[in-house]
Amino acid sequence: MSEMGVAAALVCAAAAAWLAGEWQSGARRAQLLLGGGGVVGTGPPGGLVLALLGASVLPAAAGAAGLPVLRRVRLAREARRERERRGDAVIALCGVLAGEVRAGRQPGEALLLAAHESGGLGEAQSAVLAAARFGGDVPQALTVAARRPGAEGLLGLAACWKVAVDQGAGLAAGLDRLEGALRAQRDQRADLRAQLAGARSTAVMLAGLPVLGLLLGTALGTDPLRVLLHTGAGLGCLLVGGLLEGVGLWWALRIVRGAEAT
DSSP, X not given: OOHHHHHHHHHHHHHHHHHHHHHHHHHHHHTTSOTTSOXXXXXXXXXXXXXHHHTOSHHHHHHXXXXXXXXXXXXXXXXXHHHHHHHHHHHHHHHHHHHHHHXXXXXXXXXXXXXXXXXXXXGGHHHHHHHHHTTOOHHHHHHHHTTSTTOTTHHHHHHHXXXXXXXXXXXXXXXXXXXXXXXXXXXXXXXXXHHHHHHHHHHHHHHTHHHHHHHHHHXXXXXXXXXXXXXXXXXXXXXXXXXXXXXXHHHHHHHHHHHHHO
16 A cells, blocks of 8 residues: 555544544533633643643643633533522422412411422522511512522512412412423523534534644644644744634634523
C-alpha cells in the first residue's frame, strides 16, 4: 500500500472514531459549556496531553484557565437539577394535598400530612407548617416559599388557599387544576429541551471539527501542533481561530437558550 493510501486509511479511521465519540457524547459535552455562553472546555487533563504532544506549556495553561469555567458549568447544572427537583416536589404536594382534602381532612391538617409526605415545601416547610398549625397567614408563607427557584408553583397553591378560605370555594378542585397546569408546563419544558438537544449537540459537534483538522494534518505528516504552538503565524491563527470558535459557539448556544426561555 502506498504512503498516501496509509495516510488516507489513518484519516478515515480517526474520523470514524471521532464522529462515533461525538454522537455518543454529544449531550454530555453540551453540558460542559459556559452557563452564560462560552467555549467547550478541555480541562486540565486535555491541556496536559496537548502540552506533552506539542511540547508547549500553552495548552496546560489554557487547561488551568478553564477550571473556573468547568466549575461554573458544574454549579449551573446542579442548580438546574435542584430547580427541577423543587418543581416536581411542588407538583407532588398539590396532588397529595388535594387527595387529603377530598378525603375529608381540614386544610391545615391536610397540609401538614401532604408536606411531610411529598417534601414539596423544602427549606420553608417549618415556616409554612407553623402558619398552618397556629392559624397564621398560610398564603403569605407559601408566597415567601415560592421565591426559591423551581418552587414558583407554590404561588398557585397560595392563591387556591386564599380563595378557599375567603370565599369558601372547593380547595380540592382548585388543587387538581393547579397540579394539571404544573404538570403540563413541566412536560412542555421537557419536550422543548428534547427538541433543542439535537441543535445544541450539533453546535458542539461542529465546534469540534478543528480536532478533525488536527488529526488530518497529523496523518499527512505536517505536524500541526508544532506549527500552531511554535511559530508566530501558527500562534496568531490559533488565537484568532479560538476567538472565532468561541464567539460562534456562544452565539449558537445563546439562540438555543433563548428558545428554551420562551
